[in-house]
Amino acid sequence: MVVGLMLLVGAAWAFGVLAEDVATGDPIVRLDQWVADGLHDRRSGQVTAIMSVITTLGTAWALVPIAVAAAAYLLWRGSRREAILVALAIVGAELLTLGFKTGFERRRPFFPDPLATESSFSFPSGHATVSVALYGALAYIAATRLHRPANRRAVLGATSAFVLLIGFSRLYLGVHFLSDVLAGFSGGLAWLVLCVLALGIRR
DSSP: OHHHHHHHHHHHHHHHHHHHHHHHTOTHHHHHHHHHHHHHHTOOHHHHHHHHHHHHTTSHHHHHHHHHHHHHHHHHTTOHHHHHHHHHHHHHHHHHHHHHHHHHOOOOOOOSSOSOOOOSOOSSOHHHHHHHHHHHHHHHHHHHTOOSHHHHHHHHHHHHHHHHHHHHHHHHTTSSOHHHHHHHHHHHHHHHHHHHHHHTOOO
16 A cells, blocks of 8 residues: 555656746756757658567557457456456546646647658647556556466566557657656556556555
8 A cells, every 4th residue: 555655656746846947948848859860860660660560560450359358258257347447547547648738738748751641739749648557557466466476577567668668659759758658657657556556456
């Protein structure tokens, strides 16, 4: 409980700091552009192909079927609270992302020769937010069923690396700034921890 509350407060604080910096045009905005320009200048065909595949794993086309299948399986196994966690994770994260995007109305990075384009607003990254919430929920549920600490760490570590790759793909493809992705990670984590604490799911 204490660790969960610390994670919740820390993630929410990080999101708040990033949101304030973006809203007020603090130096992080210059860092955002520097990172975006640097990645755009170093693009390559092979990396672009890989990042294009990875980024699809953070879209609704991938996340929704995964969430539905996972929730259905958990219900079939009698794990009602875990199924609710999966549903809350994806639905809540999507709604929070939509609300913040509408509130901030931040424009996406612009390049004359973009690798990819998006029509919605930029802050926070929906891919990062929902990926952390959903894949994090699935990893947490899996970890609660593992007895060896090493196995739990392996699951959580692999999931973290996977989600980080999804976030990086958004930066590489030039559709998000660094602060968008970091805010998505922190916001998604805060929402996930809140759901876990509210449902009382323990390891």
